[in-house]
Amino acid sequence: MNVEINIRRNDRVVVISGKDRGKTGRVIEVHPRKRRILVEGVNVVKRHLKANSRRGVQGGILEKESPIDVSNVMVICPHCGVASRVAHQVLADGRRSRACKKCGATIESK
């Protein structure tokens, strides 16, 4: 199954559902096969680390982002600043690109 994912690394996205609804952040990683993405500052989970003196590990709390489903976010258009659905375009030279459905601007993948 070839599922198209509209989200690319370094996109700014807004979370539209779940406990982090309304948060925005930069996409750090995209896992197309799992349809999951990692977003900076979103879905942060705390892991409690046990101190282990033999291995020199200090106890404490480690905070780390955890992946979320791509359906839980929308891309924020860098041109009009609106969270928008993304349209697919095929450029004259055959390259595929993304476009904002609100303002029509091309959204470049960085």
Ligand SMILES: [Zn+2]
């Ligand atoms: Zn736009």
